Amino acid sequence: MSHPNKIARHAAADLALYMLQHGYQGTIIQDCTGLTDSMVRAYRQELERSGEINAVTAGKLKSSPRIVDTRRQMASASLLMASYRRIAANPRHQVDVMALTEAYVLYVDAHESYGLGGAPLSINEAYILARDYADDSGRRHIELRHCGCGADYLVVAEQRIAPVCPLCSLKGLDDERHSVGEAMAVA
Numbered sequence: 463m464s465h466p467n468k469i470a471r472h473a474a475a476d477l478a479l480y481m482l483q484h485g486y487q488g489t490i491i492q493d494c495t496g497l498t499d500s501m502v503r504a505y506r507q508e509l510e511r512s513g514e515i516n517a518v519t520a521g522k523l524k525s526s527p528r529i530v531d532t533r534r535q536m537a538s539a540s541l542l543m544a545s546y547r548r549i550a551a552n553p554r555h556q557v558d559v560m561a562l563t564e565a566y567v568l569y570v571d572a573h574e575s576y577g578l579g580g581a582p583l584s585i586n587e588a589y590i591l592a593r594d595y596a597d598d599s600g601r602r603h604i605e606l607r608h609c610g611c612g613a614d615y616l617v618v619a620e621q622r623i624a625p626v627c628p629l630c631s632l633k634g635l636d637d638e639r640h641s642v643g644e645a646m647a648v649a
């Protein structure tokens with residue numbers, strides 16, 4: 463991607479700084495901004511020096527099917543993506559980073575409030591899901607389906623668990639199911 467004018471360069475820099483402040487990994491920031499690895503690293507060092515962000519080591523990114531390896535992870539990812547789809551302008555066509563970040567902040571609160579258990583997805587896992595959701599190749603890696611219980615749930619191609627509503631299939635969690643179902647219905 464080239465940035466032919468100063469405004470586009472500023473926009474890319476602003477987006478990179480915003481993404482760094484929210485914990486996105488360098489490779490993802492490069493994809494979204496078109497900036498080089500060394501430019502993104504320079505911005506990161508600048509923010510680390512000023513104490514705005516902590517130094518982190520970038521882990522290896524999981525693929526979408528591995529992000530939803532359990533029913534609980536599937537329910538958690540569904541909560542995030544239902545919220546993202548509501549906020550984003552055109553999520554089937556392109557990743558809306560601002561909307562994704564906004565949805566992610568809401569999601570982390572909801573994940574804790576509704577007792578989904580385990581750690582919430584990382585912002586980088588959220589990005590991977592949003593990126594695959596936006597795939598225009600026609601392969602439809604990811605879909606949100608609606609269940610009769612009121613929840614919208616995520617189905618990822620090649621996931622290892624059955625593509626059925628995770629809330630309805632989680633057993634012995636009636637109270638949690640009730641509150642999570644409500645959260646997804648309004649998400």
Ligand SMILES: [Zn+2]
Nearest residue numbers: 609611627630
């Ligand atoms: Zn259901």
